[in-house]
Amino acid sequence: MPRYEAPEILRSETYLGVRRNKPSPCSTRGRIRGTKQMGIFQHPDRGKGMPTQDEWGHDPTVQMMRRIFSLVEKSQKDLLRDLKISSFDPRLRRARSRARDLFEQTWPLATQKEVVVNEGGAALLYMHCLSHALKLNGIEVLEQVWPEDARIVRFLREELR
């Protein structure tokens, strides 16, 4: 039975770096392909239909990533609400894309330098990246709406130089 590749997000170096509990970049392309868990990537039309249970939920690394993404999503939603930005605002596309790139670039370094030490820290770093990207796209993020963390700001300034 043919197997599909894992989604890019699983194969991206940052996430694999997290999986292996060490900072990226690290070349692990294909390392987790072909494990028992990856069975869900078999062609869905040949299988027994959509699995209803969460096959990944028992993996502690997956649990951690879910918590981080969930924190990030909630923070982002709250920020956009406070800024009174519509979720359909076209500027969000470029801002999210830039924030994602910046986050992926800086997260491993921030972990290495212990600027980010836990899940909340990772979410906070993302929010700084998003705030920076929003400003680049003409959306002002006032200090009163979203106060910045001095340590992360300093770190990002150094990395963005």
Next chain:
Amino acid sequence: MAGGCQNRQVSPRGIKMIRLRLFGRCRIYHDPVSPVLRAPAQIGWEAWFRRIDLITPQGLRGEELLFRTRGWWTVEPAEVAEVVKKHGRLVVGDEGELMVEFPDEKAAENLAAALAERFGNQVLIAP
């Protein structure tokens, strides 16, 4: 609230439409993900009595791209298509994105509400 203008596309009939990307949640990490057609499928041909060298690149239609999310999203794409088609048109964007095209922002808001009612926070529309 700000929004709207740059999501707009002019349809072949000259009508201004709004396009938003369609996201589902990754079954593994539960974050919003959306398929992108990076390159068209290369369709070749084989015959019984002759060789055919022709290769025809073929894109996917919006609904076809949506159906490729089966097993990758937390929800069944056929059910998503059923809801989406009541409010907008599934299309593939200029950069291969899976998008929904709406006549106006109200239709987009209606779809967002319908998706939330049917799938909770599992399917989202965003620029």
